[in-house]
Amino acid sequence: MRRSPLAAVLALAGLIFLPTPAAEAGALRVSPLNLDLSSQRPAATLTLRNDDGSPVNVQVRVYRWAQRGAREVLTPTEDVAVSPPIASIEARGERIIRVVGLAVQGPGERAYRVVVDELPPPPDAQGRQVRLLMRHSIPVFVTPAAATAARLEQLQMSARRGPGGLLLTAENRGARRVRVADLRVLDATGQVISERPGLLGYVLAGAQMGWELPAATDTGAPFRLKAETDAGSLDITLSPRL
Known part of the structure; x- marks a missing residue:
């Protein structure tokens, strides 16, 4: 085949x-x-x-x-x-x-x-x-000897609506990779509408990475994004683009 x-x-x-x-x-x-x-x-x-x-x-x-x-x-x-x-x-x-x-x-x-x-x-x-x-x-x-640790503020997140849910993009503006795990998407009431337990993936230094996240409800409204990274806990609010 x-x-x-x-x-x-x-x-x-x-x-x-x-x-x-x-x-x-x-x-x-x-x-x-x-x-x-x-x-x-x-x-x-x-x-x-x-x-x-x-x-x-x-x-x-x-x-x-x-x-x-x-x-x-x-x-x-x-x-x-x-x-x-x-x-x-x-x-x-x-x-x-x-x-x-x-x-x-x-x-x-x-x-x-x-x-x-x-x-x-x-x-x-x-x-x-x-x-x-x-x-x-x-x-x-x-890793270079003088490299500094990854910082959470150097990880920029954005989202847009896709045919099956959310298309999430992470941009790493730092000089070290960032490991992303245990990601959850919550609506305005705190209900989890999408989640990816365990390792989601890495965002390499100076690079962008994207993931598609199926959502249980309409994802046009702002949502809360929570995840664990090796640079700290991520907890932000995003408004998905069309």
């Missing part, structure tokens, strides 16, 4: 999984969930854990991560290296992947993604593949 270009972009960004037909889900875990590198700490490690009863093979690649037009863009890069790029993990075993920044000097924070793909196993006797293939996309940030 031919994949659409949109599906290919989303898969590369780690936003969806594109598994092969399978009868058994894979059990590949990666930790930690993000990495920070700098000139003082140019290297770090990822631990890959295979919880399955069979060995798995993985491929590890690195992409430069940008946000343009409120969309994720990934580009192959050699700024960050991984070793080994191909690995086999025994059943119930672990493998350490070393991540090294080769370009840690620079004027601003740079963002990358380490993408870990589980490779297809050999077909069984009937020629079928019997495992869901997992993909993990790990944020990696290379």
